[in-house]
Structure formats: structure tokens, C-alpha cells
Amino acid sequence: MAGGLRAMRPRGFTLVELVMVIVITGILAAVLTVFFRPSVDAYFDTGRRAGLTDMADTALRRMAQDIRRAVPNSIRSVSATCFQLVPTIAGGRYRMASDTVNDSGALPCTPSGTCSAPLDVAQTTTVFDVLSPLSITPAVGDWVVVDNQNAGDVYTGTNRAQITQVPSAPRSTDGQHRIRIGGTQFPQGYDGGRFVVVANAEQTVFYNCVGATLYRTVAGFGANQATVCAATTGAAVANNVAGCSFIYSPNQGATQQSGFVWMRLELSSAGESVALAHGVHVDNVP
Structure with a gap:
């Protein structure tokens, strides 16, 4: 064949085509972000709320267990955020x-x-x-x-x-x-x-909220209540505490032999908050 065979040269993208691809990719990324970002955020928010709920529920159950096995009439309300029992x-x-x-x-x-x-x-x-x-x-x-x-x-x-x-x-x-x-x-x-x-x-136990932590502190019978409740020692029962309150009524009911403890615990993390409350009847018959 006259002139011989001529080799084929590969054809690349032009600058205009590259710019168009970048623009389209950006549009698609923006669209995906608008539609899928809320779902992703909701997924992580749900996980945080579930974790906070589980921690608060576990802490309330732990306190209720100690309250139910306490010596009759041994529960003492030290402050709105601290109580003691044996x-x-x-x-x-x-x-x-x-x-x-x-x-x-x-x-x-x-x-x-x-x-x-x-x-x-x-x-x-x-x-x-x-x-x-x-x-x-x-x-x-x-x-x-x-x-x-x-x-x-x-x-x-x-x-x-x-x-x-x-x-x-x-x-x-x-x-x-x-x-x-x-x-x-x-x-x-x-x-x-x-x-x-x-x-x-484990002669006596205090539950006290100090800062953002709920503590379970073990002490002796004659422990100074004010000192223990103000301390930050003991085992951490719950973290990320935004607020807590404990109310004890020693004479609940007509028989005057049944007390009642009302507990409320609020936890907060990364903009998510949960608040749980739990009441426990106390048998104060020796």
C-alpha cells in the first residue's frame, strides 16, 4: 500500500470535557449530600441517644437494686443530688x-x-x-x-x-x-x-452526682455525709450527667411503713439528651 501504514494515535480528553466532568461530579455530590446527610446524621444521633438511654437505665436499676435490699429505715436524703443507705x-x-x-x-x-x-x-x-x-x-x-x-x-x-x-x-x-x-x-x-x-x-453506700458523673461510694457507718457527697471518689455509675435529683419520702401510704424513693437522671452528649425517672417502694418494717 502506497505510503505504508500510519500508526493510530490515542485521543485524550480535552480541557472542556474535564471541566464538564468536574462540574457534573460536584452537582451529583451536592445532591447526594442534601438527600443522604440527614439520614446519616439521624443514624448517629439515634445511636448516641440509645447509648445514653442504656446508661441511664442501667444506673437507675443499679440504684433501685440497692434501695430494695437496704436495711429498713436506713435510707437518708443528704441533699437533692445525694442519698445514703445501708x-x-x-x-x-x-x-x-x-x-x-x-x-x-x-x-x-x-x-x-x-x-x-x-x-x-x-x-x-x-x-x-x-x-x-x-x-x-x-x-x-x-x-x-x-x-x-x-x-x-x-x-x-x-x-x-x-x-x-x-x-x-x-x-x-x-x-x-x-x-x-x-x-x-x-x-x-x-x-x-x-x-x-x-x-x-460495704457498711454504707452513697449515690451522689458530682459534676457530670454519678458516683457510688462505699464508706463506713460513721462517714461524714457532707464530705462524702461532695467528694468525687467511688465507682462511676453514669457519665455525661446533665442533671439528677433524688427524693425520699420515709412514710408513704396509710400504714406509715412503706417509704418511696423517686429518682430522675438526665444525660447529655453531643447535643443529644435523655431523661429517665424511676420510683422504688421501700419496705420500712424492721
């Missing part, structure tokens, strides 16, 4: 009188393998039998509390005694456990035969 780990009924059928010798006899051990509030007690099973066996150093009709009794120590030996098993007719305590005469005025056990490692 949590229990077990409880049951103690023997109130000697076993007139199975005890040997003259009654009352000295507690032994052949003699029961009643708890008599008219005299000092060092050992007593527990008639009911205990959900948790107390340890040496834990506290027995009887007849807490006044809020301050368990804190000042007028109705509690410390366990001195690991509970043992008495005769089958005497009950489930035999508990030895430091010599104590418990107050009279209540004959229900009930007692509760408080762990020595």
Missing part, C-alpha cells in the same frame, strides 16, 4: 425462745450441742440460732442488725453487732445456723424475730 447481703428469722421440747435440763440453758440459742432482747446476746435458710452465709466481721425502727440506729450502732465466728450448724431442731456475735443487747420494741446481715466491706 445495703444487706442476707436476712432471716432468729429463734425468740428456748426449745421446750428438745432442750435438756432447766430452762433457759446455756447454748450448746444439746441446748438451743434464742435471741432475747431483754439481755445481752452473744450467740443465737437462725431458723430460716440464709441466701449468703455471713463471714467473720459482717454485721447483724435487729430492729432498725429509727434511721440513725444502724449508723450509731445501737442495734447492730459484729459476727465473731463463722456460722456453724446447730441441731436440726434448733434451726439452720448458729451465729456468734460480740455481746450486744438489742433494743426492745419490735418482736418480729427478723434480722438482716450487712457486709463489713
